[in-house]
Each structure stands twice: as structure tokens, then as C-alpha cells.
Amino acid sequence: MTAAQTEMDAEKLREQFYNATITELRKPHDDLMVLRVRPDWPIPAFEPGQYTVLGLGAWEPRLPGTQPERDEGPPSRLIRRAYSISCPLLDDAGRLVTVDELDFLEFYVALVRRSVERPPALTPRLFTRRPGDRLYCGNRIRGTYTLRHVRPQDTVVFAATGTGEAPHNAMIAQLLKRGHRPPIVAVTSVRYRRDLAYLQTHRRLQELFDNYRYLPLTTREPENLDPSHPRFVGKRHLQDYFESGAFERDAGITLDPRNTHVFLCGNPQMVGAPVPGPDGKKVFPAPKGMVQVLTERGFNIDRPNAPGNIHFERFW
Numbered sequence: 001m002t003a004a005q006t007e008m009d010a011e012k013l014r015e016q017f018y019n020a021t022i023t024e025l026r027k028p029h030d031d032l033m034v035l036r037v038r039p040d041w042p043i044p045a046f047e048p049g050q051y052t053v054l055g056l057g058a059w060e061p062r063l064p065g066t067q068p069e070r071d072e073g074p075p076s077r078l079i080r081r082a083y084s085i086s087c088p089l090l091d092d093a094g095r096l097v098t099v100d101e102l103d104f105l106e107f108y109v110a111l112v113r114r115s116v117e118r119p120p121a122l123t124p125r126l127f128t129r130r131p132g133d134r135l136y137c138g139n140r141i142r143g144t145y146t147l148r149h150v151r152p153q154d155t156v157v158f159a160a161t162g163t164g165e166a167p168h169n170a171m172i173a174q175l176l177k178r179g180h181r182p183p184i185v186a187v188t189s190v191r192y193r194r195d196l197a198y199l200q201t202h203r204r205l206q207e208l209f210d211n212y213r214y215l216p217l218t219t220r221e222p223e224n225l226d227p228s229h230p231r232f233v234g235k236r237h238l239q240d241y242f243e244s245g246a247f248e249r250d251a252g253i254t255l256d257p258r259n260t261h262v263f264l265c266g267n268p269q270m271v272g273a274p275v276p277g278p279d280g281k282k283v284f285p286a287p288k289g290m291v292q293v294l295t296e297r298g299f300n301i302d303r304p305n306a307p308g309n310i311h312f313e314r315f316w
């Protein structure tokens with residue numbers, strides 16, 4: 001088949017499967033993007049914290065330098081992955097904006113260049129896209145990772161690794177918009193400072209709202225790895241930061257399970273949700289994750305039949 005024929009086939013498949021347009025795309029660095037997608041259909045009402053699906057055809061090219069794919073099926077298939085809906089938090093005029101006020105969906109995505117389990121399929125293709133390009137966007141927005149149990153008197157803590165911040169941005173905007181008065185604290189752990197795509201926005205939000213606090217944590221900067229660094233703090237994962245009391249000191253709050261909800265999103269090892277043990281009973285995984293740290297402080301996992309104050313979303 002000639003290159004021209006292959007491109008004609010790809011164009012037909014795009015017309016058949018794609019139902020949305022990338023309107024904006026910001027890359028803080030080569031491996032991180034914030035993209036805005038405008039679907040061809042009206043965006044349905046949804047709850048901050050929920051997710052939908054983005055997709056691209058296997059016929060699209062992969063970014064050079066990413067792990068080659070094994071033969072994983074026909075090139076005409078659509079590759080789909082779940083993505084939490086993020087929020088710009090502030091509009092161009094610097095005013096607080098919530099997801100229901102936007103005519104686009106914002107996503108915050110990390111490039112997975114390689115993976116031991118299986119070669120990553122979607123992000124090596126997504127990172128070749130440009131504004132104006134078309135893609136697939138699922139029209140069912142869903143998920144139970146939402147603010148529905150948060151009462152007006154509750155302190156709310158959002159803890160994320162990397163792009164796990166995405167659903168938190170949508171929830172933070174909603175809480176601030178509805179005039180939530182108790183403390184709202186967001187802590188995000190990233191490898192490097194450059195991985196904080198929304199840092200300036202969170203800093204501005206702190207100036208605008210005295211009950212809002214943003215605590216960025218890095219794990220691979222010189223102050224994390226080099227003991228001779230004048231501001232050496234070591235490598236602190238979120239679990240260590242919470243367990244040592246440093247989080248409460250920096251945030252200026254007490255983690256009181258009677259009036260605090262904690263939301264955890266991103267790396268499943270950070271979340272550390274209980275898994276079935278040898279006798280079928282649930283046990284905490286090792287090393288310790290955030291769910292165990294919080295359970296030991298009297299918090300309970302939120303379950304469909306037993307509402308609790310630990311909420312989590314795992315990205316893989």
C-alpha cells in the first residue's frame with residue numbers, strides 16, 4: 001500500500017471515530033501537557049472530580065523515543081484511556097472559574113515513555129497532537145470521586161502525585177466558588193518542580209482565598225537527594241510527610257477525622273488501598289500507603305454502603 005493510500009484510510013477512520021477537537025495545548029515540558037478539548041456534542045452536567053475517556057486510533061504515529069509497541073492488534077482499532085477532568089481554576093481575567101462554566105474539557109496528562117507491564121499505547125500518540133487536531137472523547141462523564149459527602153463545616157485535604165492533581169483542581173474551584181469557609185489544603189508530590197503545571201495558579205489562589213493552601217513537594221531535586229545541599233530535606237513521599245506531622249505543621253491544620261475529608265489521587269502505591277490477603281481478608285500493602293496512614297489516625301475509607309472520609313482514585 002502506498003503512503004498516500006494509508007493516509008486516505010487514516011482520514012476515513014478519523015472521520016468515523018473522532019468526535020472532538022483539541023482547542024488548546026500547553027506543554028510545561030516535553031513529558032507533560034494540559035490540553036483543552038471541545039466535543040462536537042454539548043457537554044453534559046457533571047460533578048467536579050469525575051472522569052471521561054480520550055482516544056486515538058492505533059493508526060496514529062507514536063512519538064519518537066518512546067517504547068516500541070509489540071503487535072497489539074489491528075491498526076484500525078481505537079485506543080482509549082480514562083482521564084480525570086481538570087480545571088484552569090482562574091480564567092483569563094484572573095477570576096475563579098468552575099468546570100460548569102466552561103465550553104471545553106481540560107485534561108492534565110503525563111507522557112508515559114515506557115512501562116514494564118506493557119508498552120504504553122495512548123500517551124506516546126497523544127503527545128504528537130497539536131491544537132486543531134481531532135480525537136475521540138467519551139460522552140459519558142462518570143465516577144464517584146466527588147465532593148458529595150463534604151459538609152460546609154469540613155476541612156478538605158487533597159493529596160496527589162503528579163497529574164493526580166487534575167480532579168482536585170476541579171473540586172477546589174467548586175469549593176471556593178460555593179464559599180466553603182473551613183481550610184482547603186492541596187498537597188502535590190512531583191519528581192521535579194517543573195512537573196507542577198498549575199503552580200502559579202495555585203499561588204494566586206492562595207492570595208485570593210485566605211482559607212486555601214497549596215503545598216508542592218518534590219522528590220528528586222538537589223534538596224531531596226544531596227545531603228550537602230544547604231536546604232536539604234531528603235526525599236519525602238506523601239506518606240512520610242503526613243506520618244511525621246510535617247503536613248499538619250506546614251498546612252496549619254489538625255487531621256481530625258470528625259470534620260476532615262481526605263482525597264487521594266494518582267500513584268496506586270501512594271494510595272495503598274487494602275488488597276485481599278491470604279485468608280481473603282483485606283490487608284494493607286507494603287510499603288505503607290496513605291490509606292493506612294490515615295486509617296491509623298481514625299479515618300475510614302468511603303464505600304458505597306458506608307460513607308467515609310478517605311476518598312481515592314488510582315490512575316493505574
Ligand SMILES: Cc1cc2nc3c(=O)[nH]c(=O)nc-3n(C[C@H](O)[C@H](O)[C@H](O)COP(=O)(O)OP(=O)(O)OC[C@H]3O[C@@H](n4cnc5c(N)ncnc54)[C@H](O)[C@@H]3O)c2cc1C
Pocket residue numbers: 051081082083084085107108109110112114115117118119120121122123124162163164166167313314315316
Ligand atoms: C479514573 C482514571 C483517571 C485517570 N486520569 C488521568 C489524568 O488525569 N492524567 C493522567 O496523566 N493519567 C490519568 N489516568 C491514567 C490514564 O488512563 C493512562 O493510563 C495514562 O495516561 C497512560 O496511558 P498509556 O496508554 O500511555 O499507558 P498505559 O498502558 O495506560 O499505562 C502504562 C503504565 O504507565 C504507568 N502510568 C499510567 N498513568 C500514569 C500517570 N498518570 N503517571 C505516571 N505513570 C502512569 C503505569 O505504570 C501503567 O501501568 C487515569 C486513569 C484512571 C483509571
Ligand SMILES: NC(=O)c1ccc[n+]([C@@H]2O[C@H](COP(=O)([O-])OP(=O)(O)OC[C@H]3O[C@@H](n4cnc5c(N)ncnc54)[C@H](OP(=O)(O)O)[C@@H]3O)[C@@H](O)[C@H]2O)c1
Pocket residue numbers: 031110111112113114161162163189190191192195218219220237238239266267269270
Ligand atoms: N516527571 C518527569 O520528569 C518524567 C520524565 C520522564 C518520564 N516520565 C514518565 O511520566 C510518567 C509520570 O511520571 P510522574 O513523575 O508524573 O509520576 P510518578 O512516577 O507517579 O511520580 C510522581 C510523584 O509520586 C512519587 N511516588 C512514586 N512512588 C511513590 C510511592 N510508592 N509512594 C508515594 N509516592 C510515590 C514520586 O516520587 P519518586 O521520586 O520517589 O518517584 C513523585 O514525587 C511515568 O511513566 C514516568 O516514567 C516522567
